[in-house]
Every structure is written in C-alpha cells, then in structure tokens.
Amino acid sequence: MFTIGLNVLTGLLLVISLLRDRRKTVMALKKAWKSLDNILPLFLSIIVLLGIMLAILSPQVISKLIGQESGWLGITIAA
Secondary structure, three states: OHHHHHHHHHHHHHHHHHHHOHHHHHHHHHHHHHHHHHHHHHHHHHHHHHHHHHHHOOHHHHHHHHOHHHHHHHHHHHO
C-alpha cells in the first residue's frame, strides 16, 4: 500500500511539474533516463551474479560466510 501511495504521489508531482514548465520537466526526464541507462548494465550484472550465487550456494553456506559469526571477514565478503 505504501508503494502504491509513493507511485501515485510521484505521478501527481510529475503532472504538476509538466503543467508548470513542460520544457524543464522533459529535460529532467531525459537526464534521468540517461543516468539510468549508464547504471543499468552494472545493476543487471550484479543481479545476475547474485542469482548465480544463490543458485549454487545453500542458505547454510551463505549464513556461514556472511552471518553473525563471520565477523569482519563476513562484512568484507558481503561488501
């Protein structure tokens, strides 16, 4: 429900921005798209890598590597 509220609020604010200054809003949307376009390959590669790791490693191994007992090494591995 919270996510829906945020999406509705964002859409409403976007419409208000379009009504106030269409040129600036379109320019901002283009910049946002370009930024997403630059980040997307890295983001997708991280998602694929995590998916492969989750498919290969069992939950017990993951907990052992980055769980509470792993200490600083676990924090380093997680990072």
